[in-house]
Amino acid sequence: MRKPVLIICGVLVLAAAAFLLFGRSGTPGDTSPEAGFARDMAAHHAQAVDMAFTIRDKGPAKEISSLAFDIINTQANQRGMFLGWLQQWGLGQATDQRPMAWMSGHGHNAAAVPGLQGGLMPGMASTQELTQLKQAQGQQAEVLFLQLMIRHHEGGVQMAEGLRQLSTRSEVVGMAQKIIDGQTGEIKLMTDLLGKRGAQPLPSILKPQ
Template identity: 80%
Template sequence: MEKPVRNPILIGCGVLVLAVAAFLLFGRGGTPGDTSPEAGFARDMATHHAQAVDMAFTIRDKGPAAEIRNLAFDIINTQANQRGMFLGWLQQWELGQATDQPTMAWMSGHGHGAAAPGLAAAAATSGAMPGMATPQELTRLKDAQGEQAEVLFLQLMIRHHEGGVQMAEGLLKLSTRPEVVSMAQKIVSGQSGEIKLMTELLRLRGAQPYPSIMKSQ
């Protein structure tokens, strides 16, 4: 039985295609490339965290109840530190903080695993980060006072955390890079716990969270 003839030119082209794809995805030295889920997650989550920190500062400066103030401090410290890590990764990977890639495009998969389902896939299509407060909502929070401000903060932050959890869960479906996976797992665990706490704080104030965006997954 004759062995199949292999065209060395075709084989060489195939290897070249694979090499180019690997470079685009992971960049030099096996680090994530500009279009990778890891880079997209780092950029988008840095923006997502920045808004959470901004909202936490807003409520902190209003002199809220002790439990709200403590929560705000925790969010500021945790998410500011995590944001620094995201930006540090990008610097380490020799990637810019800004990119031509659309917001949330990384959640479509880019050949690095299946696209995240439900709302995550919709976010990848629309380019909107889940859970983000609108400019109008941020203005309402800045103008609110007393318990009204506390309730609005909790409602906005619960929805914001739900979006953060979905983004982190989306990354876990697309990446196996240890430091990024570890951070995503911490976000899922930490923010899920804070959602439960904030829901209870709302109950004590006779209020309810906004309809959960998690149900759309």
């Protein structure tokens, strides 16, 4: 009798694990990579939008203003999609899990993700850096914005690449690829804009290819 009981217990454990990962009817569960990515990327995008508003309100050069406008619109729209997915999946927008925890337990070590320092997601600006950006003026503000946003985009690319390795859900993987393509292109643009101002990006947090 012991063997059938063990088999039943094993099935129940697997069922519970599947529920946590995929929820009901095959939708992502609360601890799934998809849910973690949506929550973390929503917060990540929110900071990018905030920084873009900060520089735009300083009346920067036309090319910086246009870049800020694009970041505000693109990332605000994508953030809305992330939050919409969570609502569609019946999941809360907030969680008690630490940032990037969705990469742990899935063959990845979140603590080893480049740029993950002080509990912040990769590429996130610190409170001190955000204060510096708000206080800076003129070309100094433009340079600092570009440096912080390049690193921020590198973090977004890092997160999107991590999700792409963990998920087969088409809409989430498709969005991750859009982030990789779009932000990689903007990194090149911002690097060129820095060069025109006689400045260089901050040390890259991306792994060498």
